[in-house]
Amino acid sequence: MAWFKRKEKGIQTSTEEKRDTPKGLWYKSPTGKIVDSEELAKNFYVSPEDGYHVRIGSKEYFEILFDEGKFKELDKNLSSKDPLKFEDSKKYTDRLKDAKEKTGLKDAVRSAVGKSKGKELVIACMDFKFIGGSMGSVVGEKIARAADYSLKNNIPFMIISKSGGARMMEAALSLMQLAKTSAKLAQLADAGIPYISLCTDPTTGGTTASFAMLGDINIAEPGALIGFAGPRVVRDTTGKDLPEGFQTSEFLLEHGFLDFISHRKELKNKINLYIDLIQNQPIRA
């Protein structure tokens, strides 16, 4: 006989009295490790047990890279028009509106200038949650203007890519942003201003066919998906099984397209070390 006997059968707690764990208190990584959200934030949004780099946005990257999280945002108010009156199952204008409401962002990139280890740095950082980090006219223009700011003030430049590629709803105009951003980077290169490209998960399509692959150094976070054509497209076109780890940061490093892979925790140190070395300046502590 059981030593404990339930007096009444079934669950008695009424629905109203049931208590849920508040949302966002825990994070589960793809390998199934569970992390406390606060712990995660303290650990640079990297799952401590398995090193999984959680997808984060401009807000978090600016916090991580700028001293005390302080920065001045550039060209804050640029936002998309709908030059082609694009409509698929949904109007582009509605998509934009939804994305703005859902994310609180104006478009898929934010640019800012601030101090990193005491020295000024311009960063343009993409936000994947805004229509898949897709690159349209606003992304192109903001990146071009941020590069201009670097050029005029002689400040090193960094782009953090996190994008599915060009924004289809701006069709040929979004394609032209590849040329626009690359033209600016050519000017930076001619002026001898260092440009660092950080590829994060995911960096695909048009971004890899322009600024993401054009850094004086191209670096990446561990395990990020980086490639021109997405894995599904490659599989469908070639009919071949893809090797394990295809198009990961490690794969790109092995094939010679990255200078190194950096854990997010070491990112700030490493980019500033590179800047000091390439500019032949004393290394900041």
Place this chain on the structure above:
Amino acid sequence: MEYLDFELPIKELEDQLTKCVAIGHESEIDVTETCQQIEKKLAATKKDIYKNLTPWQRVQLSRHPNRPYTLDYINAICGDTFLELHGDRNVKDDKAMIGGLGKIGDQSYMFIGQQKGKNTKTRQYRNFGMANPEGYRKALRLMKSAEKFGIPVVTLIDTPGAYPGLEAEERGQGEAIARNILEMTRLKVPIITVIIGEGASGGALGIGVGDTVLMLENSWYSVISPENCSSILWRSWEHKEKAAEALKLTATDAMKIKVIDEIINEPVGGAHRDHENTFIAVRDAIVANYDKLKNLSQEDLVSSRMEKYSKMGEFKG
């Protein structure tokens, strides 16, 4: 000659005309008047059909199997002065991307372009006009060589996209295209780009940053093909016609949003029905535009090219 669905009324009239002429030859009946009537009707039908093409029909025309391809243009324009150059000096020679030197009049040009095949065997040989990274690197090598000797560059675009293959990714398809785009923005010789067929996405832009970008009347230029756009946004290929409309990919639309500078009109009935006059129109457009660019200093040339691309895009705020 192959006929697309919407070209069938033309085929019918052409067949009638052939028959009419044959009857005239075989019998003693005077068919001159009937033939003339058919010819008149044929001309009117052609005009009517080709004047009112939908975007999707233009996409179909841009892929017409009888349409001239890159080497057809170059061989017709340069005759036996064309000297094809091969290889990226690194991995291999990409058959989907061709290039070489040739003359128009007294002026040498460096021609570069994607090449498609005309039958199953050559289509495979040319990889359907989809270049690998080595193709883009070969193109850049030739452009740099042209820059070194002050030779203007002409690029002819006709591609369904850069090849999305395993080895292409391993060898850095994205990087190859990105490098070309960057270097083209600052190349110190004039670049004239002509979209002669399909202009799909990064694969096109990888040789498509020009001081002047021209587009044949029945070609298309966009960030993605209508089929792929349809499969992403509508999750099926069925909506390709709608996608073609939405993408605003025709020459007229590209002109409106200032992505290109000039439209080259094709002979009535399209390039595939009259190669000779198409070649002449393209040659004349290249020469006229080179004349406009040749007296600019290197600095002015590069800065106005950069300025041109800096202005592209529409936004508010």
